[in-house]
Amino acid sequence: xxxxxxxxxxxxxxxxxxxxxxxxxxxxxxxxxxxxxxxxxxxxxxxxxxxxxxxxxxxxxxxxxxxxxxxxxxxxxxxxxxxxxxxxxxxxxxxxxxxx
Numbered sequence: 001x002x003x004x005x006x007x008x009x010x011x012x013x014x015x016x017x018x019x020x021x022x023x024x025x026x027x028x029x030x031x032x033x034x035x036x037x038x039x040x041x042x043x044x045x046x047x048x049x050x051x052x053x054x055x056x057x058x059x060x061x062x063x064x065x066x067x068x069x070x071x072x073x074x075x076x077x078x079x080x081x082x083x084x085x086x087x088x089x090x091x092x093x094x095x096x097x098x099x100x
Contacts, residue, residue, distance in 0.1 A: 004053050005031055012019065015039065017055045027051035045082040 007029040015023050028038035036050040
């Protein structure tokens with residue numbers, strides 16, 4: 001993709017960047033607001049993060065997945081548990097910073 005501004009919110013992309021190497025994420029275009037792209041994992045255990053456009057080398061829109069093997073079994077309850085644990089940790093961090 002030549003123009004990063006064409007990133008469509010919530011669509012899946014393969015991103016090549018200096019800081020992360022090659023990653024597969026859902027992207028959200030924040031270029032006009034902050035000069036960044038927000039990357040969200042399809043795995044709830046990983047937190048979303050932003051990277052500056054200047055750090056991005058290439059973006060490829062993901063359009064298809066072909067495989068002879070089925071993906072590993074997905075346990076939504078496990079992913080929800082991990083997400084709640086992450087939120088609980090973030091709340092504890094916020095409380096500690098407020099008390100300081």
